[in-house]
Amino acid sequence: FLKEEEVLDKAEIWAQKYLHAHPVWFGSFSAILVISDPDYAKAVLARGDPKDNVSYKHLVPWIGNGLLILHGPKWHQHRKLLTPGFHYDVLKPYVALMAESTNVMLDKWDKLVTDGKPVELFEHVSLMTLDSIMKCAFSCHSNCQTNRKNTYIQAVYDLCLMVHQRLRIFPYHNDIIYWLSPHGFRFRKACQLAHDHTDKVIHERKESLKDEQEFEKVQKKRHLDFLDILLCARDENGAALSDEDLRAEVDTFMFEGHDTTASGIAWLFYCLASHPEHQARCREEIQGILGDRQTIQWEDLGKMTYSTMCIKESLRLYPPVPGVSRQLSKPITFSDGRTLVVGEDLGKMTYSTMCIKESLRLYPPVPGVSRQLSKPITFSDGRTLRSVFDPSRFSPENISGRHSHAFLPFSAGTRNCIGQQFAMNEMKVALALTLLRFELLPDPTKPPLKIPQIILRSKNGIHLSLKKIR
Numbered sequence: 456f457l458k459e460e461e462v463l464d465k466a467e468i469w470a471q472k473y474l475h476a477h478p479v480w481f482g483s484f485s486a487i488l489v490i491s492d493p494d495y496a497k498a499v500l501a502r503g504d505p506k507d508n509v510s511y512k513h514l515v516p517w518i519g520n521g522l523l524i525l526h527g528p529k530w531h532q533h534r535k536l537l538t539p540g541f542h543y544d545v546l547k548p549y550v551a552l553m554a555e556s557t558n559v560m561l562d563k564w565d566k567l568v569t570d571g572k573p574v575e576l577f578e579h580v581s582l583m584t585l586d587s588i589m590k591c592a593f594s595c596h597s598n599c600q601t602n603r604k605n606t607y608i609q610a611v612y613d614l615c616l617m618v619h620q621r622l623r624i625f626p627y628h629n630d631i632i633y634w635l636s637p638h639g640f641r642f643r644k645a646c647q648l649a650h651d652h653t654d655k656v657i658h659e660r661k662e663s664l665k666d667e668q669e670f671e672k673v674q675k676k677r678h679l680d681f682l683d684i685l686l687c688a689r690d691e692n693g694a695a696l697s698d699e700d701l702r703a704e705v706d707t708f709m710f711e712g713h714d715t716t717a718s719g720i721a722w723l724f725y726c727l728a729s730h731p732e733h734q735a736r737c738r739e740e741i742q743g744i745l746g747d748r749q750t751i752q753w754e755d756l757g758k759m760t761y762s763t764m765c766i767k768e769s770l771r772l773y774p775p776v777p778g779v780s781r782q783l784s785k786p787i788t789f790s791d792g793r794t795l796v797v798g799e800d801l802g803k804m805t806y807s808t809m810c811i812k813e814s815l816r817l818y819p820p821v822p823g824v825s826r827q828l829s830k831p832i833t834f835s836d837g838r839t840l841r842s843v844f845d846p847s848r849f850s851p852e853n854i855s856g857r858h859s860h861a862f863l864p865f866s867a868g869t870r871n872c873i874g875q876q877f878a879m880n881e882m883k884v885a886l887a888l889t890l891l892r893f894e895l896l897p898d899p900t901k902p903p904l905k906i907p908q909i910i911l912r913s914k915n916g917i918h919l920s921l922k923k924i925r
């Protein structure tokens with residue numbers, strides 16, 4: 456096994472070496488096929504294959520069979536039900552809520568930075584994005600950023616780590632062995648904590664909807680918030696969503712809706728701290744848009760052109776969801792005529808036929824975009840041009856004519872990220888308000904080590920120095 460912190464770099468090296476796809480073996484009996492060609496990715500994502508039955512399976516005891524895991528008609532029904540929750544009329548008022556949550560975080564930083572010591576930001580940002588998703592999607596004002604230590608955030612960290620460990624320790628793939636092990640015991644305990652949190656949120660919203668005024672307010676809305684959609688949903692027979700389905704969707708969105716954006720924002724701050732010239736350019740752009748205003752509005756987000764380029768470049772280098780996988784249900788022929796056959800021995804692979812026993816994994820953004828650069832330059836410190844933070848890769852000239860599937864931080868096709876607009880808005884709001892108040896500086900003594908634990912994290916956190924500028 457590779458060390459955790461080597462996995463993504465190695466994936467990039469292999470993607471450079473094997474331009475279309477390559478198998479990765481786990482021991483001598485299990486393999487996945489890793490795809491790095493945008494055309495291949497397009498072919499796979501256009502189909503309706505289910506999620507692979509190894510990696511996602513271990514998430515089920517925690518997030519249940521919600522939108523991320525579901526397949527077939529039930530997935531279709533839930534996706535249709537929940538899509539209006541991300542309509543721009545719904546997203547618009549969220550900008551003020553996101554700004555409020557970001558300002559709570561920045562007020563905390565104001566008090567923290569008096570001694571000039573670097574701060575570990577990942578946890579701060581996670582609490583901020585949790586606060587924000589709870590307010591936006593669940594109408595729940597929890598004050599989780601200022602309340603005592605948040606047990607839900609800790610449980611999410613532990614659960615991601617344990618799902619990742621379970622994948623890497625083969626005997627733990629067996630349910631009986633896992634649930635009887637100390638790991639299984641810890642997993643159950645963390646699940647219980649996470650479920651207690653989501654149960655409380657559902658219960659509180661159900662109670663508040665018993666209030667006639669609140670219920671009338673909701674009924675008058677043209678587009679409902681996420682949790683209200685779920686609570687008000689009725690099928691053709693007038694039946695409400697089952698408690699199990701409701702809980703699965705709430706657990707899925709509670710996790711996906713905050714941990715991914717926390718990773719995106721924390722790594723973005725790290726990129727800009729390490730590249731002061733780009734940080735200064737974003738700040739200038741934001742000051743130009745906001746003028747004397749100290750808060751940000753929906754209309755401002757579309758004007759943040761350079762900042763958006765920086766966000767995309769950060770997502771390319773540090774994708775919050777580093778890989779997605781599918782269980783191929785039938786053979787697939789790619790645009791170059793090569794065929795991928797399922798359930799065969801990988802040893803029988805020929806140039807025109809690739810065989811696969813298990814799942815198909817895509818490491819989407821990193822290897823894809825790099826193929827757009829004709830000649831990667833290697834610097835004396837070993838970095839290649841592909842790994843250099845260069846927002847101009849996303850300038851209008853450079854993206855025109857680029858393959859539609861060369862940059863896939865939010866995946867693509869029918870199973871793309873339902874929350875991508877929400878996520879981009881939150882990253883822009885957090886970036887704008889932070890750069891107005893602080894200069895971000897790197898901490899050379901603690902460079903982050905990227906590890907893919909379902910969500911991209913840093914093994915040693917993300918430490919930055921903060922300098923007040925207002």
Ligand code: HEM
Pocket residue numbers: 506522523524534707708711712713715716719774775776779780863864865866869870871872873874875877878
């Ligand atoms: C920077 C932030 C985010 C990134 C990079 C991201 C990325 C992704 C990716 C790559 C997928 C495909 C997963 C797969 O095929 O297995 C996905 C799916 C999904 N995402 Fe996101 N996501 C982000 C934010 C969000 C937010 C804020 C929400 C909710 C508010 C969300 C909810 C979901 C859901 C429910 C799915 C499953 C959709 C389906 O299969 O129909 N994500 N996301």
